[in-house]
Amino acid sequence: MGRGPRCSKDGLNKGAWMAAEDKLLLDYIKNHGEGKWSNVAKETGLKRCGKSCRLRWMNYLRPDIKRGSISDDEEELIIRLHKLLGNRWSLIAGRLPGRTDNEIKNYWNSNLAKKMAQAQSSPQSKCNNVIVQQTPDQAQPQQQCSRVSTVVPPRPPTSTIAAASPLHHRTLDDFCNNVAINNTNNLVKAVNSVDSRISSEDVSLSTTATTNTTSDGDDQLGSSPTNFMMDFNSDDHEDFCKILDCDFANLNNAIDGDDEHQGSPVLVLPKQMMDKNIQAADFGSLASFLESDEDWLGNDLNVMLS
């Protein structure tokens, strides 16, 4: 499948990979690990550019890749994450273990984009709140080919993300202030333990000492001085993505597991989530919960916005 073999002007192979090429690449990675893609050709004699090697590994050869069709839960989660993140396929894939960004992108383009477009045109659908954005030229009659593209606005430079675009139906702006963080130090610690690239400075949290009083009058967060509402300003969206980008399972470990974090809950989900006993690492439940966004965005936010 894919493109037939061609040779570029510098003598490198292109197109579909042969089994022998796969073996060369696998052997190289077994011995040297991932990365240093530009060295693969030099050290193995493989006539492939580094980019091509990386792509082959990431999308096909990696042992943890999950084969088979996308489950309903996965599909649901993809839809919700896409709503949140836009076409940030790698971020979405990061939340779906074993799935690649390419696979999700293909699945979206060949399945979900159409579903979303149909949902948009039929107001009764439960997915009718998903906006499929179109570029001006796509506003014209359907292109000759059957492909349906959903397009997010041009990616803004550095500090903002596509999901933060005001053109998105529900952006992070829409539910800013709605994530309550209990004990930010531990969140930062947990995040850092997952991805050491994220410095504590990167997770910029508003130090507005806000306690989250629930509708029934209970103080959700207790009286700790380290309770904060996470205040997502427009410039903070990237930070939110960094949090999304870490492994929720590890966060959960930090929450209920080891002694190191005992007694210091890390991430307090919105009350509606807590009421439904959603575990952050339970993607199925999380997807179902997100599906009910009318609820989890909740009264507090509606009051805030009104």
Next chain:
DNA sequence: AAATCGCTCAACCGCATCCCT
């Protein structure tokens, strides 16, 4: 049976960002 259509998915391309010197 042959031709055409439509879909899937691996792979390519260009651009952005990161990282090293």
Next chain:
DNA sequence: CAGGGATGCGGTTGAGCGATT
């Protein structure tokens, strides 16, 4: 700090294949 190479990402392409005509 600047420049250049490496890497990562998202959009797009096109061969292969099953379904339909």
